[in-house]
Amino acid sequence: MRAHHVALTCLAVLATQAGADEALDAKALYEARCGGCHALDADRTGPHHAGVFGRRAGSVAGFAYSPALAGSGIVWNEVTLERWLQDPEALIPGQRMNVRVSDPAERRAIIGYLRAAR
Ligand code: HEC
Structure with a gap:
């Protein structure tokens, strides 16, 4: 009975830590994988990402997209x-x-980060 309780407590602690790690990791992941070319609020090699959810692909004014992306008709979502x-x-x-x-x-973590970047 006691062992069972200890095991459950451990699981709860692990689950809480996993949640916290994921929240931290999303920003770090974004910086590592995307930050070389993108930022939330400034256009770099790639267009800025703030507000990308629900945005039509290729629609940041002044950014030189490929014709393929600009003409794709895609809207960014999950x-x-x-x-x-x-x-x-x-x-x-x-x-x-x-x-x-x-x-x-x-x-999943990066897409969650972008969804929150309004
Ligand atoms: C090596 C540079 C580079 C890296 C790294 C990079 N991108 Fe890009 N990204 C670009 C370029 C360039 C474009 C424009 C492509 C085009 O016009 O065809 C783009 C376009 C995009 C678009 C379309 C935006 C729009 O306004 O339609 C999204 C979304 C995007 N990137 C997400 C990401 C994410 C998320 C990551 C990280 C996992 C990432 N990119 C990493 C260069 C990069």
Whole structure:
């Protein structure tokens, strides 16, 4: 009985830590994987990301997109961002990003970070 209780307490602590780590990791992951070319509030090699959720692809004024991305007609949301980060060229042939995030958990964390970046 006592062992059972200890095990449950450990699980609860682990779960809490995992939640905190994920929140921290999302920003660090974004900086590591995307920050070389993107920022939330400034256009760099890639367009700024604040407000990207619900935004039409290729619609940041003044950013020089590839014709393929600008003409894609895509709107960024969980589904399109998931496919974009899995394989940009498969989603929009002729795009110019060519960066993939192969780990599903990392994609989820980065997409969650972008959703919050309004
Ligand atoms: C090597 C530079 C580079 C890296 C690293 C990079 N991107 Fe990009 N990103 C670009 C470029 C360049 C474009 C514009 C592509 C085009 O016009 O075809 C772009 C476009 C985008 C767009 C479309 C935005 C819009 O306004 O339509 C999204 C979303 C995006 N990137 C997300 C990410 C995320 C998330 C990461 C990190 C996992 C990332 N990118 C990493 C260069 C990069």
